[in-house]
Amino acid sequence: MSDLFAAAGLDQDVARPLADRLRPAKLDEVAGQDHLVGPEGALTRLTTGGGFGSLIFWGPPGTGKTTVARLLARTTRLNFVQLSAIFSGVAELKKIFDEARARRRTGMGTLLFVDEIHRFNRAQQDSFLPVMEDGTVTLIGATTENPSFELNAALLSRARVLTFRALDDVALDKLVGRAEALEGKPMPLDPEARAALVRMADGDGRALLTLSEEIWRAARPGEIFDTAALTGVVQRRAPLYDKGQDGHYNLTSALHKAVRGSDPDAAMYYFARMLDGGEDRLFIARRLVRMAVEDIGLADPQALLVTTAAKDAYDFLGSPEGELALANAVLYVATAPKSNAAYTAFKAAQALAREGGSAMPPKVILNAATHLMRDQGYGSAYRYDHDEPDGFSGQDYWPEALGRHALYHPVDRGFERELRQRLDGWETLRRQRRDA
Template sequence: MSDLFAAAGLENQAPQPLADRLRPKNLAEVVGQDHLVGPEGALTRRIASGSLGSLIFWGPPGTGKTTVARLLAHETKFTFVQISAIFSGVAELKKLFEEARGRRAAGQGTLLFVDEVHRFNRAQQDSFLPVMEDGSVILIGATTENPSFELNAALLSRASVLTFRALDDEAIAKMLARAELLEGRPLPLDESARAALVRMADGDGRAALTLAEEVWRAAAPDEIFDAAALAEIVQRRAPIYDKAQEGHYNLISALHKTVRGSDPDAALYYLARMFDAGEDPLFIARRVVRMAVEDIGLADPQALVVANAAKEAYDFLGSPEGELAIAQAVIYVATAPKSNAAYVAYKSAMRLAKEHGSLMPPKVILNAPTKLMKREGYGSGYAYDHDEPDAFSGQNYWPEALGRQKLYAPAARGFERDLRERLAYWAKLRKAREEGSGS
């Protein structure tokens, strides 16, 4: 075997992936994460302050989490130790902690990088707490999952979460330009193929460099690939629709606005476009639920029921049958009467709550579980609506300092037409009873 390696000229040098050879040598070379490592970035400020603290790096694959952890260790002169939660157990952790304590006693800090930290169970996550608290290690845990759901509260309370963003087209383009400089040759791609390769990477820098390597391996001298040829080379279909960029947002916007505009035919067309492009049906189903509450509301309360049922049907049936349930929901919401009155009323209520702070509700509608509260007038004079004519007392429930407000103005369409008449009737009763009581 050694003779074979010698014949190939590889006895002293194992092949090294382009992504490893292009790994940044300092934080300034990291692309796509300026909010962390730029001049005013969160990590830049921490390094300048001399207080790094334990961190959780949260973000999609190929965005630089491991690289940044290594560079932080270099910047802070800490010993860098890397483990993966997939392959590490309790015994290895104990050994690492003892070694870290030894280094601390000798005046040397340890930066412990844990990849896939969310894979550790609760007990394993708790084992980090003592060495984090006594300063034996600075923990940097990397995860692609939401830390709020996957990590213990105790661990999160001792670490700051920093979010890594999927690389945008500009960041991917910078990485490819650096790769060409390192290789000393341009990628054999025309303009359309280069743009397609960037889309194929889907915000993953490592994937972009792996694709670039495949292209260089496949190219004959002086050969230039177009987008179709690129798709053949990498054995994957070039995206006609980028789920993270303009195509995604354009089509979901078109779907939403055609539903709001009560055009079921156009809505079905854009829905089909999204299905054909490979959009996640559950993303669409969630958006249809949003349409039901934002653009239909109480004009047709059944719209929310139908939209939720479509999501449940897709969960139950899967693809491709489940898509029909979503299509049915899209037709329903597109043909339903429209009203954003509930949406507008909710936003007005939130604005009112923020502007006026913690106003006390009137004592008449507050319970009085203690004698003291009864003496203070809590609940005094409360009229039980079911005992009143028309089951309506007409009492004023607003804080005295604020006075009665009108937030919800139902439209004269669909079921809200009935609500509009009901509210007008109650307003008439309330006015008559206020005038009758002399208030």
């Protein structure tokens, strides 16, 4: 391969991508993960304490998961084997396990790094269990998805989950500085454009270095790009807001208020702004579910089903196709009848429970589990509602010490209009049977 580069007049090292040439050689060089590889980091303690077991690396793309796995193999002198769950199947896993067993008989251990491990199905995940248990391999699985939802409980019980964080602006700026030192020249950007470049990377170190290469290639001698020129060069606009700062909270609040105010057009506008700014799509999905239960509630019980289904659809389709499912959910919750009656009832019930949490339920509705309890009147006069006229006994279920309280007040909108009628009807029957 080196002869091919020489024939083309290229330096082999220069031909390698910048992200590869700048790959850390030691754990403490990994950017933005001090909680793992800093002096008091979890991985630092593990590697200095005599070794480690199987691990799951959970975090966004471009945060160093593959790099750290390679460095751990080098630190522990384990044979490093890498595969991607996207392109691998049972046959390849069996071959790797057999090779690891043979290697183990010679005294050499195997560190098996599985990228996108959540892509393996349940049966494939289970195939790792025996080789993890007997020490044939030390598994490091990398995933961008929440392991609690995507990985088998049996696999998780045999591996420690370590969370990788998206690189913050400070870590990304340091990475740019390291790239400049390696290239021996400054980034051809003015200060505002440099800050925009960091935002464009969106916490992804690999993306930052790829963008940096594009900029160096595009710049003419002596040329310095401002933000507008930078956008034209890389064909990517800086996020409209910082997801960790005011813009994130302002647009989230604006979306929620537009939905609550039944303005689907404004809601779609703020939704699009959040997408364009690089907001985590699953964060938006969670907010939509929250709107369904807080601002719509039982006025339209379908709202919760629609929003959770939109989250599942996005999980299944990913971006950009899955974003349309979220857009549908935005329109649904914005146009649904609104009620915070369930939210208000829940808060009122919590306050009352704290105030009178020790009040004893009436004995008449409690089961008599023993003869003594029966003698004391437990369940003695309980009326089985299904056997009563209208399927309603009208008996009092509240503790005598508290008396009855009205906590849930359905609004006269949507499905809650029907619930209001039911409650009014039951209250009328309750009074009639109490006075009879």
